[in-house]
Amino acid sequence: MMPEKENILSKRLNKVLETRFENDQDTLDALKELSTFYGENTIQARRNLRSQIEKRSLEINQNFLASFREVKDVFDNVYQDVVEMSQSIEEMTTKLKNAKAQTKQLLERTRQLQEESVKNDMKQTVSKAFLEKFQLTPEEVVILHGSKHKRDVTISEEIFVVLEKVQKIHADCKILLQAEHQKLALDIMDQMTLHQEGALERLYRWSQNYCRNVDNPEFTELVTRAMGCLQTRPVLFKNVLNEYCSSRRGVLAGEFIDALTRGGPSGNPAPIEMRAHDPQIYITDILVWLNKAIPIEKRNLDLLVKTCNKEELKEILDEALANICEGICQPLQIRIDKILNISIDASILYAVTNLIRYYKKSIGKITQGGLLNTVLEEMQTKSEQIFLLALQNQVNNALVRVEAPPRDLSPTSSIHHLISLLRDMLSTASMSEGREIDMIKIAQCVVDPLLRAVNEQASRLPPTDMAVYTLNCMYSLYTCLSLYEFMDEKIERLQAQSDAQVDTLTSEQASNLVANMNLGPIYTILQDHSHGPLSSIPGMEPSNLRNFLGKLDSVISAPDTVLLPQINLLASSTHKKVIQKRAFEVLLAIYKQLYEGVHNPVNMYENPNSILNRTPEDLSKMLMS
Amino acid sequence: MSTGQYNYSYIFKYIIIGDMGVGKSCLLHQFTEKKFMADCPHTIGVEFGTRIIEVAGQKIKLQIWDTAGQERFRAVTRSYYRGAAGALMVYDITRRSTYNHLSSWLTDTRTLTNPSTVIFLIGNKCDLEAQRDVTYEEAKQFADENGLMFVEASAKTGQNVEEAFLETARKIYQSIQDGRLDLNAAESGVQHKPSQPGRNTLNNDQQQNRYNKDNCAC
Numbered sequence: 001m002m003p004e005k006e007n008i009l010s011k012r013l014n015k016v017l018e019t020r021f022e023n024d025q026d027t028l029d030a031l032k033e034l035s036t037f038y039g040e041n042t043i044q045a046r047r048n049l050r051s052q053i054e055k056r057s058l059e060i061n062q063n064f065l066a067s068f069r070e071v072k073d074v075f076d077n078v079y080q081d082v083v084e085m086s087q088s089i090e091e092m093t094t095k096l097k098n099a100k101a102q103t104k105q106l107l108e109r110t111r112q113l114q115e116e117s118v119k120n121d122m123k124q125t126v127s128k129a130f131l132e133k134f135q136l137t138p139e140e141v142v143i144l145h146g147s148k149h150k151r152d153v154t155i156s157e158e159i160f161v162v163l164e165k166v167q168k169i170h171a172d173c174k175i176l177l178q179a180e181h182q183k184l185a186l187d188i189m190d191q192m193t194l195h196q197e198g199a200l201e202r203l204y205r206w207s208q209n210y211c212r213n214v215d216n217p218e219f220t221e222l223v224t225r226a227m228g229c230l231q232t233r234p235v236l237f238k239n240v241l242n243e244y245c246s247s248r249r250g251v252l253a254g255e256f257i258d259a260l261t262r263g264g265p266s267g268n269p270a271p272i273e274m275r276a277h278d279p280q281i282y283i284t285d286i287l288v289w290l291n292k293a294i295p296i297e298k299r300n301l302d303l304l305v306k307t308c309n310k311e312e313l314k315e316i317l318d319e320a321l322a323n324i325c326e327g328i329c330q331p332l333q334i335r336i337d338k339i340l341n342i343s344i345d346a347s348i349l350y351a352v353t354n355l356i357r358y359y360k361k362s363i364g365k366i367t368q369g370g371l372l373n374t375v376l377e378e379m380q381t382k383s384e385q386i387f388l389l390a391l392q393n394q395v396n397n398a399l400v401r402v403e404a405p406p407r408d409l410s411p412t413s414s415i416h417h418l419i420s421l422l423r424d425m426l427s428t429a430s431m432s433e434g435r436e437i438d439m440i441k442i443a444q445c446v447v448d449p450l451l452r453a454v455n456e457q458a459s460r461l462p463p464t465d466m467a468v469y470t471l472n473c474m475y476s477l478y479t480c481l482s483l484y485e486f487m488d489e490k491i492e493r494l495q496a497q498s499d500a501q502v503d504t505l506t507s508e509q510a511s512n513l514v515a516n517m518n519l520g521p522i523y524t525i526l527q528d529h530s531h532g533p534l535s536s537i538p539g540m541e542p543s544n545l546r547n548f549l550g551k552l553d554s555v556i557s558a559p560d561t562v563l564l565p566q567i568n569l570l571a572s573s574t575h576k577k578v579i580q581k582r583a584f585e586v587l588l589a590i591y592k593q594l595y596e597g598v599h600n601p602v603n604m605y606e607n608p609n610s611i612l613n614r615t616p617e618d619l620s621k622m623l624m625s
Numbered sequence: 626m627s628t629g630q631y632n633y634s635y636i637f638k639y640i641i642i643g644d645m646g647v648g649k650s651c652l653l654h655q656f657t658e659k660k661f662m663a664d665c666p667h668t669i670g671v672e673f674g675t676r677i678i679e680v681a682g683q684k685i686k687l688q689i690w691d692t693a694g695q696e697r698f699r700a701v702t703r704s705y706y707r708g709a710a711g712a713l714m715v716y717d718i719t720r721r722s723t724y725n726h727l728s729s730w731l732t733d734t735r736t737l738t739n740p741s742t743v744i745f746l747i748g749n750k751c752d753l754e755a756q757r758d759v760t761y762e763e764a765k766q767f768a769d770e771n772g773l774m775f776v777e778a779s780a781k782t783g784q785n786v787e788e789a790f791l792e793t794a795r796k797i798y799q800s801i802q803d804g805r806l807d808l809n810a811a812e813s814g815v816q817h818k819p820s821q822p823g824r825n826t827l828n829n830d831q832q833q834n835r836y837n838k839d840n841c842a843c
């Protein structure tokens with residue numbers, strides 16, 4: 001034996017022996033099955049067992065096969081169905097796929113259309129709004145331009161609303177421009193410009209026509225607003241204004257002539273020319289009328305342009321008012337000329353001059369830079385000239401004949417007359433405007449010829465009379481001039497001339513005094529110191545000196561008696577006093593010399609105090625008090 | 626009244642003398658207005674002119690009497706010599722007669738003015754050289770002999786006019802400085818500081834009336 005074979009067998013045996021069938025379920029099941037058909041353990045049975053089992057197995061398999069064949073057939077049918085179904089489904093799927101694709105496009109379109117529709121709606125709203133905002137309605141166009149067929153000339157308030165709209169659109173276009181709608185904006189702007197020009201043109205014609213016919217300016221809202229609109233077109237604006245002015249110019253001139261020649265309704269107030277014989281009243285009435293009428297014109301003009309921008313208008317309005325006033329210039333000038341040419345009295349001419357000045361200024365505050373101002377200026381200058389000429393004439397006429405001064409050496413009647421004329425003129429002039437120049441001119445006009453006349457008259461008198469007469473005239477003139485301002489130059493001259501005359505008279509009076517008191521020889525001796533003691537000189541004896549003292553006493557007791565008779569004719573007490581005082585001063589000076597001489601022991605006077613008892617100081621007190 | 630008119634420290638009085646037609650008024654006018662008057666009427670009695678000048682830094686007002694040369698006014702014009710600090714004695718170089726009369730004018734001046742009065746001889750119309758009738762030399766000699774200052778001048782062109790008036794003023798001013806001229810003498814023709822208006826001869830009693838009217842009219 002081979003050990004190995006032995007070993008495998010033992011192992012198998014062991015394995016079988018070791019197997020525990022009670023624990024093997026499969027074996028148990030198999031055994032259970034076996035028990036159903038294997039009832040007796042015989043050899044036959046054992047021999048048959050195998051085939052029995054195989055038979056049994058075949059039977060089972062056959063059964064199984066049959067069963068499966070059925071199942072297979074069923075399955076085959078099912079399969080067939082499924083295949084068919086699958087095919088159908090496939091077809092359907094394809095169909096569906098197609099359908100689905102088609103629907104998507106449709107939806108897409110619908111959506112697009114919807115979107116577009118919304119957009120279009122928007123656009124329409126915008127367009128509508130835009131049109132409303134940037135275009136005129138046909139009605140508005142008609143309001144603006146009038147109906148084409150009817151050649152509409154009347155305008156209504158609405159035109160201003162539309163015009164405003166046009167302007168607003170035009171202005172709004174600037175925003176459009178910025179928003180890059182340039183072409184559109186420019187187009188609309190052009191369009192609006194055309195509208196505006198058209199409308200303004202229409203307003204212009206209308207206003208011009210309106211202004212051509214204003215007799216009594218009561219302006220409607222319409223015309224003032226039209227003017228307000230037209231202000232943007234200076235040329236048109238000015239044309240309308242010109243039309244207005246020329247209309248008013250005519251009316252005003254007519255009214256002026258009426259006021260002059262016809263007066264108010266049914267002669268009340270009376271025509272100004274009724275009183276043409278009185279230059280002052282006549283010119284006053286004329287100028288008062290102007291001074292009243294022109295402010296009314298100015299007010300009306302202001303009303304006409306009340307809606308306009310006033311700042312730019314000042315010059316134009318000034319010009320317009322000046323224009324309106326032009327019509328009255330000629331009739332005015334003719335009348336003033338007439339007044340100036342007929343009046344002869346200087347004082348009336350001066351009053352007329354001042355009236356012209358006053359009203360020229362007053363009117364000049366209302367209207368400037370026009371013909372009227374020029375005419376008034378010319379009239380003023382002319383009036384001033386004529387006045388001065390008349391004054392000169394009046395002075396010359398008064399002085400044409402050289403009068404002899406009266407005995408009392410007071411100013412002659414013509415000098416007197418001229419001085420009172422001067423006083424009157426100066427007193428009027430001192431209250432007028434620009435009085436300084438007037439007063440100086442008036443004084444010039446009167447004083448110089450007057451002084452010449454005084455010189456002429458005085459030249460025919462003896463020296464003392466001459467000086468007294470001259471001084472009296474100077475004094476009278478001074479009294480007049482010193483009441484007024486601006487006469488310093490003349491007064492300085494009068495002063496100097498008077499001083500000269502006073503000096504002359506002082507010298508005359510002093511010589512006269514010295515002569516009357518026989519002081520002449522004494523004075524001469526006193527000047528000469530070559531004689532030895534005074535007491536031994538003839539004429540200087542105490543007796544002679546006492547003689548002099550006697551005369552001196554009478555002078556002291558009645559100082560006025562020693563005056564030259566003419567000195568008493570001096571009109572000014574001051575002049576008189578000055579001359580007297582200065583003459584006495586001469587006397588005193590000589591007395592002082594004499595007194596000192598007498599009291600000087602060298603001169604050997606005995607008891608000098610008994611000869612000259614008055615000290616020079618005493619004498620001075622007596623004479624000068 | 627402005628105080629401005631008193632912005633001078635002295636008043637010098639002048640007198641212009643000489644035959645009629647020698648050009649006294651023209652000289653004055655040329656000096657005060659710097660203009661020539663071609664058609665100047667004869668002076669009737671006296672005319673008056675003023676101008677403020679400056680000498681040695683001092684403002685001086687000149688009060689100038691232009692006298693008539695016509696004989697008939699001789700008495701009238703004499704009054705104005707007395708107070709003159711300066712005398713301009715004028716002749717016309719084209720008319721010898723006017724030169725010949727100078728001695729008589731000089732005598733008048735010497736007797737009527739005071740010794741310190743400055744006398745200035747003017748040979749006027751020196752623009753009319755062609756018509757000259759008096760040589761410069763003889764006039765100069767006359768002036769020197771009499772201690773006068775002298776120029777030839779022309780009121781027409783203004784030549785030497787200013788100089789004559791100013792030179793006279795300088796001489797007067799010099800006399801004041803030298804003490805030769807007594808300012809207090811009434812007849813010196815010089816006033817130191819202007820007088821108050823109406824100080825001496827024209828009635829003080831009128832003073833308060835001045836401007837009363839104006840005050841109430843304003």
Ligand SMILES: Nc1nc2c(ncn2[C@@H]2O[C@H](COP(=O)(O)OP(=O)(O)OP(=O)(O)O)[C@@H](O)[C@H]2O)c(=O)[nH]1
Nearest residue numbers: 645646647648649650651663668694750779780781
């Ligand atoms: N060529 C020339 N003419 C002069 C000059 N000065 C004066 N005249 C003329 O001479 C004339 C007389 O001049 P006036 O100044 O009036 O003479 P006046 O000395 O004042 O004369 P009376 O007043 O009469 O004393 C006038 O016609 C002047 O035009 C001058 O310097 N040259």
Ligand SMILES: [Mg+2]
Nearest residue numbers: 649650667668
């Ligand atoms: Mg003269």
